[in-house]
Amino acid sequence: GKSMVLFVYLSAVVPRLVFMLHTLLAVWRVTVVRENPMYWLLLLLILLTLVEMIVTLTIQKGKDYKGFSPALFFYLINIIPSVWLLELYQLDIRIHSSDCSTNSSNKCTHFVHSTDQISYNLSTEEQPVKRPENSSNSIDVVINFLNSTLDWNLSFHQTLLILLIIGKWILPMGVGVNRDQLSQLLLTFVGIAADILEFKSETLSEKEVRCHAELVYAILAIWTWSMLQFPLDLTVLQKTEGQRPHGNTSDRKAHLFKNSADLWNITISVLIQDGPFFIFRLFLMFHQGIVHQMLLFFTIKNALVLTLQFYRLTLIYLEMRQPCKEQQQTTTEVNVSTCATEMDDIVE
Template structure:
């Protein structure tokens, strides 16, 4: 086993565990009950997954799915739910601004080296106590932000398996950056509205949609193409479509059923039924509508291109090759294939040429 692979696999999972423990600590601080430390037991499956991955996969990842990311979601999402649902931490007072200034002054004071070595631990503990008294919504938002950052950084650091290339990983990480920004905006922009906070059913619905949207992070299907086996014939249209455009269809499915679609439904309910209308809510609703429309348009384009390709293949087998296959290619056409009036046999390069029938 390579030392670098082992280091990345262990360090990434250690970061996941530490961040989950910080979230559990905040829950115990808010609830004032030690029993919530039992949430830390949700990290045990990650320890088991680490051992199994090191033994059977030599620290590398799996095809299409990341168990470490999925277990990390399981370990931290319940803590974030409890923090968001706690009734006493919904809004900050002016005290948080004073605490922020106090923390900044202490950090500058310590950075100038004005403390002696024998008081470093005492001052550090004082700084930690000051940070712990920051307004709870600030803590919750910070946990949300670091949660999404750890998902992206962790997916980057986790050793990749043999089925995904570095180019595909870079594409996946870029997609995750945009996805994380949309998800964070969805939760922060909606849960900060006072009329929403006062209705528990809305908070539950928003958190449920948020949790549903997080399930896309453990999956790598958005950048991997399924290989078409020889057993898949043109008669199995749906399977052949999935085979040829698996990555594109998965991206469309994510947008319609996991992210933009559910976000749009929640925002429309807020605006239409509960009469919650803000400038940012209207803007992001319009953005979700545009995203859904573009994804549907792309689905139609892929479908038309796929059926045109099937018709071309069918004509090829029957001896009547179509004049303009939509996929660039170079094929020798038989006589009388494109011109019924003139009889000639020619090898016609079709690369880069598109006629009106294909548009």
């Protein structure tokens, strides 16, 4: 009925509005710390979300696409530049502060080129926010309280992941997606979000890493790459019995069709998340000489996940070969039986 249609439209619009508000907050924070109003131009990226929302409401009637979520994809495009700018600002602050005053930071300072005039506060990583004298006292109190209690960068990372999960939950389901698949996808998202946040926080906790510009760039690049799996619906490719191909389909193709979701999950894990995380952590240990208990634990964890993924891939391959062998054996038995029958006829 009309109420159901209205609910679908609200489910499509409300999460996108929240995504835009979160982007607005991130851009505001960039303009505050960089002290450059030109960064407000980042809000032009919101136009992509607006266009996508109009197209989805008119063509898809608010429903998401199968296997891909443009709303989450454009949300990432909107906010990731602001997160990068905030992280690089923190890098500038650290390099010019006593936190990176040792020789280990000297090799990276020439890679950092600050494009803005920044007043550094050497006592803290966050620069105090300057407010006009005629600004509201209540606004001053709120902002000063947030500056003293919040780690803005970590907060944006955390809220970004939370909004991606809740947003996917509220957004209308894609065509051909049922609630069971959506619940599996959301549970997968929770695990992915925890791994990504842990990777960013744990690697940057090391002084040898957070004071090295090239390593910070690498962490942000891997973080950005890993975030791209959220717009993908990892469980949508899992077909039901009624969706299996009919007709003269080979057993190999039917088996690939059956295990398409597992193959997709293995590819995502190896290429987008656990693979890059594992390689970077090995680089930190063997090339940078950074070894500690937590880094070793998470490296072993990534290695175990990759091993299990390749083990699962091997099982799928062996299962694909088994029907072929059975088919060949059956064909041979039929041929032998046919030949025996023909010989009996000749003898008679």
